[in-house]
Amino acid sequence: MSTPATTHAPPAPAPAAVTAPAGAPAAPLSPAEQAARRARQHATVVASLAAVVPTLLAAQGMASVAMDVLGFTLVAAVGLAGFLELALVSSALLARASALAGRPGGADAAAVWAVSAVSGLLAGTHEFVGPEVDGVRSWESDPSTLLAAGVRVVAPLVAAWLWERVLTAARREHADRTLVEVRRDRRLLAVARAALVVRRLEESGHAQGRRIRWARRRLDRAHVAALRAVPPGADLPTVLAAVGAVDLLPTATGLGRFPGSGAHALPVETAPPAGWRAPAPETALVDDGAEITDTRHVGAFGSPVGPVGAGFTDTHTAQRPVVRAAEGAIREAAIRQLAASGLSQRSIAARVGVSKSTVARVLGAAVEVSQETGALPLLAHRVPAGAER
Structure with a gap:
């Protein structure tokens, strides 16, 4: 009977280590923390x-x-x-x-x-x-x-x-949130409040007028500020869903909905719907005439997609690439939506603010341009690449 007691005696101090005082540090501090x-x-x-x-x-x-x-x-x-x-x-x-x-x-x-x-x-x-x-x-x-x-x-x-x-x-x-998290939450809350104002004005029948234009402009500014504070992901749609206004970003910032801009407005895409599976990522759109050398892989909904195992670990270090990737996805969506209305490449380039070669690259070399009017065929009438083979 004494032998089993001897063999089980060494593990005895383990519970004492587990029940250490709550104030004891779990791990040594890093040099930066020290x-x-x-x-x-x-x-x-x-x-x-x-x-x-x-x-x-x-x-x-x-x-x-x-x-x-x-x-x-x-x-x-x-x-x-x-x-x-x-x-x-x-x-x-x-x-x-x-x-x-x-x-x-x-x-x-x-x-x-x-x-x-x-x-x-x-x-x-x-x-x-x-x-x-x-x-x-x-x-x-x-x-x-x-x-x-x-x-x-x-x-x-x-x-x-x-x-x-x-x-x-x-x-x-000893704060629960860091300054970066506090700043991020304030930006997200500002987007939610601006979206609520837009919704209330639309539901009250004020879909036109100075007040709704000012509210949509404020929503656009808050959305851009939130994109600069956090990478576009699940945070923004989650906050908007909590206030029942998740649909206001594409509605209030879509084509023709921006005050005083008409078709010059750029659509802003939110998170993909439930059950949607992303296709292979495509390279973010970068204007040929712009002095931007940083490109990111962006999904179809404007969310940055990096290599496997990579991610945005620091908001400040990833801030500019994320904003550029989001802007590229917005430009690309605007070009495709304007092309769906039958506008020419020259008109699309003038309205979106990019070069004509950028428009051609986005739409693809297989798109046929009308020799008489210079207009692009509607998306519904286009022949997919490789279908004629």
């Missing part, structure tokens, strides 16, 4: 040292107010000044502790600003009190008095601002 932590610690130390000077200045001003105006003794004046400054320091420490614990510390942070402002104003006001003459004091104002009062008022506020920056860094460290 450098960021050291930078935050250094910033906290420097801000604390910088706050010592305005704290002493405010304490000296409060002691002078207590002695000259209130008639306190030196000990009582120092006690009053120390009380206010200790309240300031304790509020600052409580606010930082709340930030490090991930709890809201708005009351403590507000107390830091309030006590700093009160002590600075009282100390600065004391500079305007003149000397006592026959038991009466009067106000006096001269350049040196104004300068001294400004120093006593501004110094505590600068210290409070430095401490607020320390608190902001601590809050960001």
Whole structure:
């Protein structure tokens, strides 16, 4: 019986490792994270040292107010000044502790600003009190008095601002979302709000007029801003579906729906419908006359498709290629839709804003052009490439 006990004894410490305290790090920090932590610690130390000077200045001003105006003794004046400054320091420490614990510390942070402002104003006001003459004091104002009062008022506020920056860094460290995610969510929310405005105007019978044109223009700007913040994918349709407006992007930004642009408007495509299977990706359209050397593989719905195993890992590094790929897909869709109406290549190039050779490359060399009118045949009348064989 002793032998099995000996063989099973070594795995015993495993549960202890699993039930380690929640605060213990699961893995060692990377060099970048260690450098960021050291930078935050250094910033906290420097801000604390910088706050010592305005704290002493405010304490000296409060002691002078207590002695000259209130008639306190030196000990009582120092006690009053120390009380206010200790309240300031304790509020600052409580606010930082709340930030490090991930709890809201708005009351403590507000107390830091309030006590700093009160002590600075009282100390600065004391500079305007003149000397006592026959038991009466009067106000006096001269350049040196104004300068001294400004120093006593501004110094505590600068210290409070430095401490607020320390608190902001601590809050960001324990925030659920990064700044990039917050910016992305704001852009997506702006698209959803603009789409809701367009929908309400259309449902209320205001499909024409200045208000609907302004709303569609705002939706277009919000959509472009969202494309610059995040790669086109499932996020945007998901947000629009949550507000019941997922169909407004192709409706409000399709051909002929843009205010003042008519057929010059470029359609914007959203996510593919459910059950749709993407064909082989095609190269993103790049205008021959544009100085753009970056090309991306784009699917039929304008979503960038990279090599297997590749993806957009950083919004900022992939921002420009994604926007260019989306713009190329939009141009390509516009060219094909204009060609479906029977316009000539010259007219399509003028309306979309690309060169004629780009239009020809998109439509393909097998498209027959009318020798009399120069118009392209409708898509329904075209013979698919290879069908005549």
